[in-house]
Amino acid sequence: MRSDNRRHDGPVPLLDLKAQYAPLREEILSAITRVCDSQRFIMGPEIDALEEELSAMLGVRHAVTVSSGTDALLLALMALDIKTGDEVITSAYSFFASAGEIARTGATPVFVDIDLDTYNIDAGRIRTAITPRTKAILPVHLFGLTADMDPIVEAASRAGIPIVEDAAQAIGATDKGRLAGAIGMCGCFSFFPSKNLGAFGDAGLMTTNDDDLGRRARTMRIHGMDPKYHHSLIGGNFRMDALQAAVLRIKARHLPRWTEARRENAKRYATLFRDAGLANQVTLPIEPSGRRHIFNQFVIRTSRRDELRAHLTARGIGTEIYYPEPLHVQPCFSYLGKRRGDFPAAERAAAESLALPIYGELTPTQQETVVGAIAEFVNATETASPRGPAHV
Numbered sequence: 001m002r003s004d005n006r007r008h009d010g011p012v013p014l015l016d017l018k019a020q021y022a023p024l025r026e027e028i029l030s031a032i033t034r035v036c037d038s039q040r041f042i043m044g045p046e047i048d049a050l051e052e053e054l055s056a057m058l059g060v061r062h063a064v065t066v067s068s069g070t071d072a073l074l075l076a077l078m079a080l081d082i083k084t085g086d087e088v089i090t091s092a093y094s095f096f097a098s099a100g101e102i103a104r105t106g107a108t109p110v111f112v113d114i115d116l117d118t119y120n121i122d123a124g125r126i127r128t129a130i131t132p133r134t135k136a137i138l139p140v141h142l143f144g145l146t147a148d149m150d151p152i153v154e155a156a157s158r159a160g161i162p163i164v165e166d167a168a169q170a171i172g173a174t175d176k177g178r179l180a181g182a183i184g185m186c187g188c189f190s191f192f193p194s195k196n197l198g199a200f201g202d203a204g205l206m207t208t209n210d211d212d213l214g215r216r217a218r219t220m221r222i223h224g225m226d227p228k229y230h231h232s233l234i235g236g237n238f239r240m241d242a243l244q245a246a247v248l249r250i251k252a253r254h255l256p257r258w259t260e261a262r263r264e265n266a267k268r269y270a271t272l273f274r275d276a277g278l279a280n281q282v283t284l285p286i287e288p289s290g291r292r293h294i295f296n297q298f299v300i301r302t303s304r305r306d307e308l309r310a311h312l313t314a315r316g317i318g319t320e321i322y323y324p325e326p327l328h329v330q331p332c333f334s335y336l337g338k339r340r341g342d343f344p345a346a347e348r349a350a351a352e353s354l355a356l357p358i359y360g361e362l363t364p365t366q367q368e369t370v371v372g373a374i375a376e377f378v379n380a381t382e383t384a385s386p387r388g389p390a391h392v
Contacts, residue, residue, distance in 0.1 A: 012357055012366045014318030015194055019361035020258075024250060031246040038242075043222075046245040053252060058171075060182050060207040062214030065240035066221055069168040069190025072204040073101040075238050076164050076186045077136070079206075079216040082107045086135040090166075091121040092326045093346035094140040098166050099327045102138065109336070110134070111328045113343040117286055119143055119299065119353070122345070123151040130159050137163050141170035141180050143285070143322070143355075144196070144262075144296035149175045149183050156184070164188065168204075169296035171197050172259050176290045181207045186217075191248060196262070196296050197255050203244040261360030262295040268364060269298060269356070272371040281378050283352075297322060298358035304381070305354050311377045317370055320355045 021028070035046060047065055055063040066072045082088060084106030090098050092111035099109040112129050115122045119142045126137060137156050139147040156163045163184025167173070170180040171189055181187025191203035208214050219226045220235030266285070273279055283301035287293040299322065302308055309319050326346035328338035340347060356370055 011316030012318060012362075012369055014320055014355070014357050015359050016361055017193060017198070020359070024254070028247055028250050031250050032243060035242050035246045041242050042239055044242050046242040046249065047240060050240075050245040050249050050252075053249060054205060055207075057252065057255075058181055058187075058207055059179050060187070061209045061211065062207065062217070064206045064208075064214065064217045064221065065245060066204045066206055066238040067240055068202040069188060069192060069204040070097040070101060071236070071238045072168075072188035072190070072206040073097055073138075073164070073166060074104060074236070075217055075221055076188055076206050076208075077101060077105045077107070078235065079213055079220055080136060080162055080164070080185070082135055085133065087131060087133040088136045088138050088164075089126055089129050089134060090138040091140045091142070091346075092328050092343040093119060093323065093349050094142060094166065094327065095168070095323065096327070096330070097168075098138060098140050099333065103333075107135065108133075109327070109333070111336075111338065111343060111346075114345045114349060115148070116345040116349060118145055118148075118288065119349055120145065120147040121152075123148040123155075126152060127155045127158075130155065130161075134159060134161055136161055137184075138166055139163065139184075140166040140168075141173055143299050144170050144173055144294040145285075145287070146170060146173050146175040146180050146183075146291055148288070148291075149178070153183065162186070168192075169195065170294060171195070172255065172292075173294045174292040181205075182209065185210060186213060191244070196258060196294060197248065197251055199244040199251075200247050201241075201244060203240050203248065258360040259294050262358055263293070265358055265360070265362050265367060266293070266295050266298055268367055269358075269371065272367060273374075276371055276375040278371070278375060278378060282374065295358050297355040299353050299355050301349070301352040302354065303352055305352050308374065308377050309354055312370070312373055315369075315373045317373055318357055322353060322355050324350055326350045 051063045082105045086107040087110045088102045088107050089110045093114045102109040112125045113122050121139050165184045165187040167180040167187045168190035173180040186208040189205040191199040220233050221238035224231045224233030224235035312319050
């Protein structure tokens with residue numbers, strides 16, 4: 001690792017949205033002013049334009065803007081008529097909404113363990129989880145890497161059930177050239193501010209290539225109303241604000257550049273960890289052949305995660321734990337009858353995973369500071385241990 005006078009000694013935040021915003025400030029404020037001057041805040045031309053632009057970007061026939069990534073999941077499940085008595089297969093390790101929205105429809109989340117190398121659902125275990133009550137498979141493309149979709153598509157096809165992709169963290173990720181959100185029956189994206197493409201508040205998107213599903217989703221996001229005050233379906237208020245659409249239209253133009261910057265930062269981390277002699281001390285994220293990782297998060301794994309996090313925090317380095325408990329042990333899912341030990345890979349990921357700064361504006365010297373602090377922790381641990389080097 002380079003040890004010259006370019007070392008960054010200041011704090012390194014987990015995410016620096018101000019650095020992203022600064023060069024776009026005037027353009028974004030102009031777009032917001034345009035909406036304010038129009039006084040068209042709900043639906044309207046900004047929504048129409050964003051949907052057209054995202055449809056082209058994601059290679060889908062229908063891009064339906066919604067109020068959040070959570071509502072994208074709920075809308076997709078409702079549009080597929082998932083209801084009480086049904087089962088939906090999903091990952092045991094994800095953000096809560098992946099399973100929470102299944103439960104909100106009245107259906108039962110059926111958890112499957114993960115592949116610890118990728119943190120995504122173990123596709124080989126899905127087929128045995130399918131029962132006559134299974135009405136959908138909901139794989140999660142966690143941390144910016146798609147799930148292994150070929151066996152999932154095969155299992156879904158054999159069972160005659162749809163795939164709902166939770167692509168909240170994976171806009172622009174690909175599996176064998178196929179874009180996340182365009183592989184299954186529908187895809188669900190989040191534009192929460194911390195995402196690779198983030199709004200100035202909550203916002204989301206549901207995608208599909210199925211014309212009927214796209215029509216149902218558009219109707220259901222406005223209370224199932226078509227025409228005005230006539231309701232053919234029961235939906236909800238899932239509309240995206242025009243202000244959010246205007247912001248996203250500006251930011252979406254920069255997403256390819258931001259994504260490449262994240263990927264370059266991930267490559268640099270790999271080099272820095274190797275040069276610091278940490279390659280066998282910390283488990284780094286992988287990018288399987290045929291899949292393109294967009295690094296919504298850069299997640300390492302260590303058996304001494306909490307100690308390492310405290311060490312980094314003391315040095316002003318931001319980190320986060322995604323996620324400290326797998327879904328099957330969350331109290332609200334106790335009715336499913338699952339216990340610790342049922343999904344060991346998910347439980348290990350929850351106990352060992354730690355996200356490091358990865359945003360596109362992160363500088364090389366900031367990355368050196370992060371890895372240097374981790375090396376400091378590892379070296380101190382090895383020195384203190386009478387048995388010598390140990391995997392931290």
